[in-house]
Amino acid sequence: MPAFQTSPGMRDILPADTGRWRRLNAVFADVVGAAGYGQIITPLIEDVGVFTRIGEATDVVTKELYAFEDRGGRHVSLRPELTASVCRAFAQHRPAALPWKVWYSGPNFRQEKAQRGRYRQFDQVGVEVLGVDDAHLDVEVIALAAEFYRRLGLTQVNLVVNSLGEPEDRAAYVAALETYFADADLTEQSRSTLAKNPLRVLDSKRTEDAEAIAGAPKISDFYSTEAAAHFDMVQAGLVRLGIDFVVEPKLVRGLDYYRRTIFEFQGGTLDSAQNALGGGGRYDGLVEALGGPATPGIGFALGVDRTLLACEDEGVFAEESAPLDAFVVDVVGGQEAAAVTAELRNAGLSADRGYDNRSMKAQMKLANRSDARFAVIIGEDELAADSVVVRPMARDAGDQQTISRSDLISHLKETLDLS
Structure with a gap:
């Protein structure tokens, strides 16, 4: 503990x-x-x-x-x-x-x-x-x-x-309640309440007080x-x-x-x-x-x-999950993930990334857990070609594509129907 x-x-x-x-x-x-x-x-x-x-x-x-x-x-x-x-x-x-x-x-x-x-x-x-x-x-x-x-x-x-x-109606009603409850069969807790504020006796949810409260004067008689x-x-x-x-x-x-x-x-x-x-x-x-x-x-x-x-x-107003648009997987040191993630966020897309220079397999597990719509993958080949791999994370959502780094944002927005 x-x-x-x-x-x-x-x-x-x-x-x-x-x-x-x-x-x-x-x-x-x-x-x-x-x-x-x-x-x-x-x-x-x-x-x-x-x-x-x-x-x-x-x-x-x-x-x-x-x-x-x-x-x-x-x-x-x-x-x-x-x-x-x-x-x-x-x-x-x-x-x-x-x-x-x-x-x-x-x-x-x-x-x-x-x-x-x-x-x-x-x-x-x-x-x-x-x-x-x-x-x-x-x-x-x-x-x-x-x-x-x-x-x-x-x-x-x-x-x-x-x-x-x-206020005058309320004062007269409180006085009537005080007189009525003085001889009523109330619990000890309601007796204590009566001494401080007779109105609050009506708030009692205790079954032992129910009969006395049911017969109490009504405020409408004092309006x-x-x-x-x-x-x-x-x-x-x-x-x-x-x-x-x-x-x-x-x-x-x-x-x-x-x-x-x-x-x-x-x-x-x-x-x-x-x-x-x-x-x-x-x-x-x-x-x-x-x-x-x-x-x-x-x-x-x-x-x-x-x-x-x-x-x-x-069963209404349930929690709504908001999946990430993209999870950036960087196996070339982490600097590219920092830059791409910032670009995506600045463009109005939600994005996260892996840390600690983890392996491709470990980062893809994180991408799966994040419920991101797409993984954006940067390896040695992509870094050299100034490109990225965009992989749909849902089953039957299509094949991965290699696209130019400069086209990443427009590609994701078009695919996500956000353009």
Whole structure:
């Protein structure tokens, strides 16, 4: 066993898997870029206060932050999520053009128990829109996530939506839950949660809590006229776009900053206790809490790992192998391979080569393992004649040919239909 391995809850993503990660990010960038969203890249480390604003009673803040004091004596944290970082950036830079539409991708860190599809370092893609208070924008944001899943080929993704109402509605609802759950039969864990945040009791997946939660008051009974109208507009907009959804009164999401619209995408092939692919909602008030002006906002974050698990379960968005165009075999010292490989790459072809001055047989084995379409062979005769041998690597792909060195690139492009 090696002396060092990954830390608990961390893992390496090896080249065999990283291709899908790059493609997933490219698909997401295409979807949201077409809607006018620009990419933002925020630091991995922020002042810890940026994240305590997301909810002092949440597990993210109380149990999961990678928080520490840096060498300058500053209290900082690895970011556990990106919404607060984006809102901090908005408060700091004060963009004039509103709405401010941004998208992001990258890792976050939470010191939690590793699960299938969730690690202590986990990647997300997401969007945030700041500066507009309009139910139609809520619909646009939800529709972007739905389109992203459609582009990946996923069909067993379920959308659930809810509204937490205005802050006053939420406060009245929390008080009603506190009263109701005080006499309910709850597990010890939910009792602890109740003392910190009654809303989070509704998140419990423990079967012992199910009966009590099923009988709990519903947030819809506490909506103001404005909150009810906003949620009605969101639902009507989703119907107009043909996006299927279910209203789930028990959906509360995990962070304290949400107001009004909240939503979650769930993978139909995943275990019900860990089926959330991603979600989000409206968080009016977060920018203000971070020192900026009162600014409405809405966004979502989607988990890359669980999304790819769902793709595997449904047999879509598989890893695509990209065979090399050419593998250069040089048995005259290696300098010719260096030159030819560089020429091929500069011409837009993918190419690799052998090293360590290996024999022809050894280099041809490497060419076979590389899955290259062609081997480009340079021996003493070819060097003297300023030519190369081009050998198809697939069976029944034709015979090898000896061609002029100067014709190599045009020959390969024509054969590969890249001209």
